[in-house]
Amino acid sequence: METTEIREQLQKAVTLSLDLAEKQIADLFLLLQKGFFVSACVGCTIHDFFIEQLGLSPEYIQSRIQGIFLDGKPADDLEIAIIRDGARLTLSGTMPGLVGIALRRGPLAVFRHSITHREAGDYGYSGEGFVQLKLLNLLMKDMGPELLRKGIYIQSTDLAEYLGNLPTGFWQECKSVSLDGAQVAPEMFQKGRWIPASEMAKFSVAPG
Amino acid sequence: MDKILRIDMSGAGGPQVNEVPIGEYAGLGGRALTSAIVSKEVPATCHALGSENKLVIAPGLLSGTTAAMSGRISIGCKSPLTGGIKEANSGGQPSQVLARLGYAAIVLEGKPPTDDLYKVFINKDGVQISIDNSLKMLPNYDLIDKMKSEYGDKKIACISIGPAGEMKMCSASIACTDMELRPARHAGRGGVGAVMGAKGVKVIVLDDTGMAMRSPKDPEKFKAANKIFVEGLTSHPVTGEGLPAYGTNVLTNILSEVGGYPTYNFKQGSFDGASKISGETQAETETARGGLATHGCHRGCVIRCSGVYNDKDGHFLTKQPEYETVWAHGGNCGIDDLDTIAMLDFLDDNYGVDTIEMGNAIAVAMEDPRAVQGIGVTYATSPMGADHTAGYAVAQNVLKVGGDVDALKPEGQVEISRNLQIATAAIDSTGMCLFIAFAILDQPETFQAMLDIIGAYSGTEFTADGVTELGKKVLTMERDFNARAGFTKAHDRLPGYFKTEAFPPHNVTFGVTDEELDKVFDW
Known part of the structure; x- marks a missing residue:
């Protein structure tokens, strides 16, 4: 999908918010592995995006984020690689296997030199935009709660399918659901009953 | 582990059991031992399913001790799949149990004159071999259920083949039972199950009741090193968190x-x-x-x-x-x-x-080495064939094997692949799981603890240089076997289309030259 098309869809997104018990947030983590969108100030380095926009500490970045992929390519130098409008950034907290080690920053980066991200050109457009994020494995539980509280944009069909597959008990524990500002019954999201009215949804949680 | 159990299946009166001292193979375990025996005793040009091939089952050097992660078993032979030497590695319980029974290896030799199917039972009292044709074509889970009913389910561990092994199929594996006595761990690569089938052995049942844990020469140093080693594994994000959570x-x-x-x-x-x-x-x-x-x-x-x-x-x-x-x-x-x-x-x-x-x-494919080309170097040149575990034990920046490598230069792939293959061959010989690689890569103290465990076990000082020498020794034996089997540098190549057909989404081709591949084993 083109950047302009995605931007249009984000502007038309329905808003869905769940009021949940804190422990229920973990049931939503797998939603984050396929990819979602966040509003961002683009035209900055990955390092600045992490620190200034995601609020991560340098220690956390160094110790917990083992795999960083910008538009599908391993990014080694976070202070050079630039996040442009519509970029896809995938983050992994664990990278096993020989191939996993090769994809990390480190001595085996040479093993995948032909697919390594190389920065060329200027910063491009700088200002309000969006970034597609994918959070994998350990980073789902680390970074997921805060991002879900702030709200993420996600393909409505993916969200509807995911919510529809959650067990009945999840919806029984859910305190309330707000769809485009109106309170609705949680049951309407079970077993694929919800048919989204737009391509994209802004999804957030409010643990009580 | 000072003895080898040799079972010659070709006797007219039935299999002949010979328990012999480890002799010239002393100090070797796991892959080092399987490759040493195959390289020395198996004619390289023999038929892999014939009487001259041998199936060697060897616990690692540290198996049967309290060393963490030391339950890997090596199964070696001439491969019916690749035509070269093979070591297939498996987890499960048999490595620990076989080591505690005192055997450095079981060697199945010869070829039975009939199509009878044999069952081998080993415990502290010795070895029993019997014909059991009721086991023919039993799948592994049914077979193990039957073994449980015969031998009990408390202390045994089993090494077995399914119908594919009996049929001598080149993809046949050898199953090793896990802690729940399920035949769920497999020495999968290279068709080793077909060789076990060719020997006419359906299952080896091991029972270490009455046998003690193997003791290191220096128990205090061993215990201290093992503690540091475990702490290193459990504190590392891959071995302590990622792999346990997601596999x-x-x-x-x-x-x-x-x-x-x-x-x-x-x-x-x-x-x-x-x-x-x-x-x-x-x-x-x-x-x-x-x-x-x-x-x-x-x-x-x-x-x-x-x-x-x-x-x-x-x-x-x-x-x-x-x-x-x-x-x-x-x-x-x-x-x-x-x-x-x-x-x-x-x-x-x-x-x-x-x-x-x-x-x-x-x-009809395999993990693609065009995107991560250094792995392609390993696939092309490993004496084990294109095996994803052949260049796995990453300790390059700790070992500095062959000197430092400039990670920014593609030429470094050859040198790193060489170092990885050396380190892997060494670790495969200890009985330790290759997944320790992540912790020893990042944490020098964990790597040192591993060296100390081996040193304390054998009562000698074991250094990084010792790891390198062991790995080179194993690879040299294996390369020598393959050369005698007819392999040349022409076999150290990936298929030609890897160089010409771009692989989406990055549209890359394999760019390491033949001349560079030929340098992998220059040491």
């Missing part, structure tokens, strides 16, 4: 993201259904169904990267499918349903075939 299949999402995931018989490197079969989804599914997302394949494992996969009704279906199984039966076949993949994993284990060979027989 090796955590790689599915990552490889699909970078375009290196086998998909639709390698027509592409990213799979749209990756998130449906990812390690993250798999772990959640296992937990929700009452299975286990964290489970060790043998006692003494602290990483516990395996799991228990139940069906939708909560009944055991198979052990947690590994990354290679998931891509081979999943993405590469266009399947994005975990239950289907899990069922295929069970069927592979039950009939005794390697999941990678089976998945690829359907999809």
Whole structure:
């Protein structure tokens, strides 16, 4: 999908918010592995995006984020690689296997030199935009709660399918659901009953 | 482990058992021992399924001790699949049990004159071999159920083949039972199960009742080093957190993201259904169904990267499918349903075939080395064939084997591949699981602890140089065997289309030259 098309869809997104018990947030983590969108100030380095926009500490970045992929390519130098409008950034907290080690920053980066991200050109457009994020494995539980509280944009069909597959008990524990500002019954999201009215949804949680 | 059990299957009056001192092979274990015996005693040009080939089953040097992660077993022979030397490695309980019974190796030799099927039982009192044709064509799970009813289920461990091994199929595996006595761990690569089938042995039942844990020469140093080693493994994000939580299949999402995931018989490197079969989804599914997302394949494992996969009704279906199984039966076949993949994993284990060979027989492909080219160097040159574990034990920046490498220069791939193959061959000989690689890569104190465990066990000082020398020795034996079997540098090549056909989404080709590949074993 083109950047302009995605931007249009984000502007038309329905808003869905769940009021949940804190422990229920973990049931939503797998939603984050396929990819979602966040509003961002683009035209900055990955390092600045992490620190200034995601609020991560340098220690956390160094110790917990083992795999960083910008538009599908391993990014080694976070202070050079630039996040442009519509970029896809995938983050992994664990990278096993020989191939996993090769994809990390480190001595085996040479093993995948032909697919390594190389920065060329200027910063491009700088200002309000969006970034597609994918959070994998350990980073789902680390970074997921805060991002879900702030709200993420996600393909409505993916969200509807995911919510529809959650067990009945999840919806029984859910305190309330707000769809485009109106309170609705949680049951309407079970077993694929919800048919989204737009391509994209802004999804957030409010643990009580 | 000062003796070798040799069983000659070719006697007219039945198999002949000879228990002999370890002799010239003293100090070797695991892969070092299997490769030493095969290289010295098996004619390189023999038929892999004939009487001259030998099947060598060897616990690692540290197996049977209290060293963490030391339950890996090596099974070696001339491979009916590659035509070269092979060591296939497996977890499960047999390595620890066989080591405690005092055997450095079991060697199956010769060829039975009849088509009878044999059962071998080994305990502290000795070895019993009997004909049991009622076992013919039994799948592994049924076979082990029968062994449990005969020998009890408390202390035994089994090494067995399924129908594929009896049929001498080149993809046949050898099953090793896990802690729950399930034949779920497999020496899968190279068709070793076909060689066991050619020897006429269906199952080896091991019982170490009455046998003690093996003792190191320096117990205090051993205990202290093991403690540091375990702390290093449990504190590392991969071995202490990622692998226990998600298993090796955590790689599915990552490889699909970078375009290196086998998909639709390698027509592409990213799979749209990756998130449906990812390690993250798999772990959640296992937990929700009452299975286990964290489970060790043998006692003494602290990483516990395996799991228990139940069906939708909560009944055991198979052990947690590994990354290679998931891509081979999943993405590469266009399947994005975990239950289907899990069922295929069970069927592979039950009939005794390697999941990678089976998945690829359907999809006709293998993990692609065009995106991560350094792995391609290893696939092309390893004496084990294109085995993903052949260059795994990454300790390059700790060992500095062959000097430092400039990570920015592509030429460094050859040197790093060489170092990885050396380190892997050495670790395969200790009985330790290759997944310790992550912790010893990043934490020098964990690497030192591993050296200290080996040193304390043998009562000698074991250094990084010792690791290097051991690895080189193993590789030299293996390369020598393959050269005698007719392999030349022309076999150290990837298929020609890897150099010419671009692989999407990055559209890269394999760029390491033949001249560079020929330098891998220059040391």
